[in-house]
Amino acid sequence: MPNFKTMPESEKIRHLKKHAESAARFIKQYSHVCLVTHNDSDGLTSAAIMIQAFKREGITYYHKVFPKLDAGTVSYLASSFPEDFLMVFCDIGSGQAEFLSVLPNPIVILDHHVPVGKSPAKVVVNPIDVGLEGSYMISGAGVSYLTARAMRPENADLASLAVAGMIGDRQLMVAANALILEEAKEVGVVTSRRGLKVGSGTLFEVFMRTTEPYLNVTGKPEAIRSFLSDLKLDENKNINDLTEDEMNSLADAVLEKLKPLNSPDAVEAAVGEIYYLKNRSVENAFDLAGILDSCNKDEDFAMAVALCLGDSDVLERMCENYRLTQETLVKNLALFLPTAVSLENVSYIYGRDIHSAGNISTTYIRYVNPQKSFVCLNENDGIIRISARGTRLLIKSGLDLSIAVKQAAESVGGSGGGHNIASGGLLPSGKETAEAFIKKLNELIGIQLSKSVGGSVCPISSEGTIRFIDETDAEKEEQLSQKLVAALAPDNVYDTKTTVCDGYADVQIKTEKIGSLLATADDLLMNADGAVRIKKESVKSGYSKSHQTDDK
Ligand SMILES: [Mn+2]
Numbered sequence: 407m408p409n410f411k412t413m414p415e416s417e418k419i420r421h422l423k424k425h426a427e428s429a430a431r432f433i434k435q436y437s438h439v440c441l442v443t444h445n446d447s448d449g450l451t452s453a454a455i456m457i458q459a460f461k462r463e464g465i466t467y468y469h470k471v472f473p474k475l476d477a478g479t480v481s482y483l484a485s486s487f488p489e490d491f492l493m494v495f496c497d498i499g500s501g502q503a504e505f506l507s508v509l510p511n512p513i514v515i516l517d518h519h520v521p522v523g524k525s526p527a528k529v530v531v532n533p534i535d536v537g538l539e540g541s542y543m544i545s546g547a548g549v550s551y552l553t554a555r556a557m558r559p560e561n562a563d564l565a566s567l568a569v570a571g572m573i574g575d576r577q578l579m580v581a582a583n584a585l586i587l588e589e590a591k592e593v594g595v596v597t598s599r600r601g602l603k604v605g606s607g608t609l610f611e612v613f614m615r616t617t618e619p620y621l622n623v624t625g626k627p628e629a630i631r632s633f634l635s636d637l638k639l640d641e642n643k644n645i646n647d648l649t650e651d652e653m654n655s656l657a658d659a660v661l662e663k664l665k666p667l668n669s670p671d672a673v674e675a676a677v678g679e680i681y682y683l684k685n686r687s688v689e690n691a692f693d694l695a696g697i698l699d700s701c702n703k704d705e706d707f708a709m710a711v712a713l714c715l716g717d718s719d720v721l722e723r724m725c726e727n728y729r730l731t732q733e734t735l736v737k738n739l740a741l742f743l744p745t746a747v748s749l750e751n752v753s754y755i756y757g758r759d760i761h762s763a764g765n766i767s768t769t770y771i772r773y774v775n776p777q778k779s780f781v782c783l784n785e786n787d788g789i790i791r792i793s794a795r796g797t798r799l800l801i802k803s804g805l806d807l808s809i810a811v812k813q814a815a816e817s818v819g820g821s822g823g824g825h826n827i828a829s830g831g832l833l834p835s836g837k838e839t840a841e842a843f844i845k846k847l848n849e850l851i852g853i854q855l856s857k858s859v860g861g862s863v864c865p866i867s868s869e870g871t872i873r874f875i876d877e878t879d880a881e882k883e884e885q886l887s888q889k890l891v892a893a894l895a896p897d898n899v900y901d902t903k904t905t906v907c908d909g910y911a912d913v914q915i916k917t918e919k920i921g922s923l924l925a926t927a928d929d930l931l932m933n934a935d936g937a938v939r940i941k942k943e944s945v946k947s948g949y950s951k952s953h954q955t956d957d958k
Contacts, residue, residue, distance in 0.1 A: 410537030419582050421536040422544070423552055429514050429529040430556035436492035439467045440483065440511075442475075444497035444546060447574025447698035450707065451567040452496035452516065452550040454714030459554035459561050471707040475502040484509050497546025497571075500525070500532055501823050516549045520808050522823065533582065541825040542798075543581035547571020551586060565590035566683040567714055573681065574695035576768075578674075587681075596691075598679040601653040602645070602660060605693035609634055609656075610641040615732035617739060617765060618692075619676035620773040621663050625736035633659070646690075669776035671797050687718040697724050700731035735762050742766055743774055749844065751851040752779045756840045760784040764793045764830075771795040779805060779851055783833070783840045790833040790840055792822055794847075801826050803924075804854045814847035871914045872930060887911035890934055902926075 410418060433439070439460060443453040453469055460467045468487070472479050475498060483493065489510045499506060499515040503523035506513060513527040518540035521532060531553055533544045551568035554561040568586050577583055590596035604616045613623055613630040623629035634641050637659055639652060648656065657677045664672045681691035688694040694714075701710045706727070709720040738761050746755050753775055760766065763784040771780040781794045792815065796805045807829040815822035815831040818839050822831020833839050876887035891904045891911045903914040915926050 410535075413537060415538070415581055418533075418536045418538050419585060422531065422533055422538065422549075422582060423556070425529070425531040425535070426516075426549070426552035427556040429516060429531050429553045432512075432514055432529045433465075433492065433494065433553070434463060434557060436512075437465060438488075438490070439465050439492045439494055440487045441467050441469045442483065442493065442495045442498065443469070443471055445471045445473045445702070445707065446497075447695040448546045448571040449497040450698045450701065450710045451547040451571035451574065451694075451714060453707075454711045455547060455550045455554050455561075455564045455567050455571075456494060456496060456516075457711060458564055458715055459557050462558055462561065469707075469711065471704070472498065475499060475505055477505055477508075480505040480508060484511075487511065495527075496550050499527070500530075500534075516546065516553050518544055518546050518549055520823065520825065538581055541827045542578045542583075544583055544586075545571045545575040545577050547574075548577075548582055548586050552582075555589075562589060562593045563595055563685055565593065566595040566685055569596050569681050570683060570686075570691045570694045570698070570714075573691045574699060576675065579679065595683065595685045597682045597684060599653075599682075600657075600678065601648070601680050602657050603676060603678055603680055603692060604645065605696055606644065606646050606690045608642050608644055609639055612645050615729065615736060617732070617735055617769055618772075619660060619664065619672060620739065620769045621660065623663075625740060664773075667773065667776055669772065669797065670799065671776060672772045675772060687713065687716055687721055693728075696732070697728045700724075700728045731762075735765055738762060739766060739769055743770060746770060746774070746780075748775070748778065749848040751855065752781055752844065752848045754781040754783060754844055756783040756837070756844075757785070759786045763791060767793045767795045768828075771797060779807065779847075781811075781844065781847065783843070785835055785840070788835050790820070790835055790843075792820075792829075792831040792833060792843075794822075794824075794829045794831075796827045798827065800855070804856060805851060806854060810847055810850040810854060814843050814850055817846045818842045869914075869916045870927060871912050872927060872934075874911045874913070874934065876909050876911065 408421065441453060441456055443449040449471065453471070457467060457469065470483070491511055492514065493509060493511045494514045494516065496516045498517060500517040500519040500521045503521070503525045507526045509526070515525060515527045515530045515532065517532050518534070520534060520540065531549050532540070533549065534540045538544060547568045548571060551564055554564055565586055569590055572583050579587055587596065604612050604618070610630060613633070614625055614627070617624065623633045631641060637655055639656060660676055661673060664676060682689050683691055683694060686694060688697060697713070698710050701707055709724055713720050713724055742755055742757065742760060743766070745757065746753050753770065755766065760782060763782040767780050767782045776797050779794060779796045779800060781792060784791045792811060794807045794811050796807050806826040808824050808826055811822040811824070811829040811831050815833055818833060820831055820833035820843065822829060824830050833843055874887050874890055878886040887910060888906050891906060891913065905912045905914070913930060
């Protein structure tokens, strides 16, 4: 078993590709496949990728879409398909090993979710198995693409769908994603330009219905008009037709609005590369991902796959559906975001029949308060659906929502899981259950973030103070704290401030990244420990004239 922890990223990707090759070889042995995919844009683009690949191999397929797998859905699959059908799961299936074990069929899993339990699958392709991050380095569509690509080189044209899947899952263009994007550009199925990362349309339309980024003008006609006229931009101009200068000034104005949030996630989500899918009927990748995410019925899912594979007859209907969904979302955000309650480590909204709870969560953590994890608890049909979100900054400080949500949900008789940054689950209904869950979650996240590092370092901001309490007696001897900070001075990074007072010394550290802050605090504490020990040793061996203190 290779050691994936110490392996360079390119090696990990090479191993992932090897797994994809095994999956491709395995799939090609079958003539009948039941394809099961997740119901979001990443799952639906995965479906389109695999369906095109099956068609090219002459494999007969059936396609089922589920929001999640449980005992019921798996027993439905078991009773609906003969045992000799290959079951291929895309963007779903890693967390449900125990349910899948009852299927007599051969199974292939192409997924990027956290694996739970021993998988009954014959082949699993999952980035986490080779030490890559599933939450931002490759999506379900990316994993499916690598598999399809290994089935047949001509499947390289499906890379544009993989890019739409990455966009839909809000991934970063790094690691395996970067490699797939490079391939997509090489074969000419994707191009890109820099600017505001939104769908196409007139500037007025874009700000009326775009929730990524969600700004103080979003959905407000008057505010949008004055924002655009201040920038001397014509509200009826299509965003695709903006000159480079116009796009830059628009992007700068949006960044200015995001500044007070101090959220790298928001900045990254708002401005950067816009991807155009050159061989798809919806060219803008944000539009395609949005359209697919607005699908929620079986007939929508069939249209979604058809749209991905070039059926332009369904285009108008799906775009209209998407427009309505976004309008409702903008209204819901205005309605629900102000109802959020904040505890020490988590903010939450609890309500009934909340539409698009996942989007509300994403919007809240990104554009309202990125300093704490966020949970939307949506009660309907006698059950509470959890949708929890974190930020990469919080994850660097120790947050893992897949674990915290699972444990908190289980503590009140529910279930949960997902990614470290975005996780979901179910709870029994009732306000008391919801409150008990939140209380437990708040506590668990507090433990994960382990609020203090050898003093009062707050790991959520990139600013912290370590206080050294001086136990030496100021009347009779030299203050140890002064010696200590003098000894530490060479370790000071840019923006380190030291204050020495009677009885204590404060070292205040400011860094750009939370990681550097933690590393600096760690170094300082280690060296401080060393300095104290040396001081005590020197006291013992008589080098110091100061009064000998208790040195056990
Ligand atoms: Mn996914």
